[in-house]
Amino acid sequence: MSTLQALIFDVDGTLAETERDGHRPAFNQAFAECGLAWHWDARLYGELLAVTGGKERLRHYARQYAPDLAQRADFADLVNKLHAAKTAHYLRRVETGCLPLRPGIAQLIAAARAAGRRLAIATTTSPENVHALLRSSLAPDAPEWFDIIGAGDVVPNKKPAPDIYLWVLERLGLPAENCLAIEDSENGLKSALGAGLRCLVTVSEYTAAQDFAGAWRVMGDLGGIALEELG
Numbered sequence: 001m002s003t004l005q006a007l008i009f010d011v012d013g014t015l016a017e018t019e020r021d022g023h024r025p026a027f028n029q030a031f032a033e034c035g036l037a038w039h040w041d042a043r044l045y046g047e048l049l050a051v052t053g054g055k056e057r058l059r060h061y062a063r064q065y066a067p068d069l070a071q072r073a074d075f076a077d078l079v080n081k082l083h084a085a086k087t088a089h090y091l092r093r094v095e096t097g098c099l100p101l102r103p104g105i106a107q108l109i110a111a112a113r114a115a116g117r118r119l120a121i122a123t124t125t126s127p128e129n130v131h132a133l134l135r136s137s138l139a140p141d142a143p144e145w146f147d148i149i150g151a152g153d154v155v156p157n158k159k160p161a162p163d164i165y166l167w168v169l170e171r172l173g174l175p176a177e178n179c180l181a182i183e184d185s186e187n188g189l190k191s192a193l194g195a196g197l198r199c200l201v202t203v204s205e206y207t208a209a210q211d212f213a214g215a216w217r218v219m220g221d222l223g224g225i226a227l228e229e230l231g
Ligand code: XBP
Pocket: 010, 011, 012, 013, 019, 023, 051, 052, 053, 054, 055, 122, 123, 124, 125, 126, 129, 159, 185, 188
């Protein structure tokens, strides 16, 4: 008899290759729109992903590569303006179908629903990004399939801190041992483990070389996986 009552999905890199096909190009479009001669190529972006949260990533980049700008009195306003512009570009990419779900994700979600398992999201990205991706890439009513959507700034400390998973577990009203986290990154794995969760890692484009020590299982994509394998 399975004790698994809920699947808690990460978003970026897990549901879809959003960092490669969504966030990175959206950041570069925002830089151009805001008149900044910044460009994050794939290699640099892979390094910057060590910092979770788009606003946190922008602050980190500026302090490292544009310290004069980071010292400006209006730096916080600039970060918010850049992030809002980036999110608008990201949403346009999502809504025009640029971000298909990774293999096996839709099938696993459907199987979990059919078996009466609960669904939740625990992500560092912004809430509007989650809803748009679920609506565009899964189904128009897909956001309602998830009992809890924990996203972005609802917690003070982003991944690898456990805050977002603890926030979701509290609202699910379930013990960690009856849930499974599904992640793509080392930061996400650490966050889930910190919350006492078993974690299945589905390695994504940007996380292939990361350290997944402590993961319950590490896989490529989830194509062909059966719900029954998850415990
Ligand atoms: C990945 C992140 C996010 C995205 C950018 O989130 O760190 O910050 O890179 O999204 P996860 P925002 O893997 O936890 O889904 O700009 O909206 O933060």
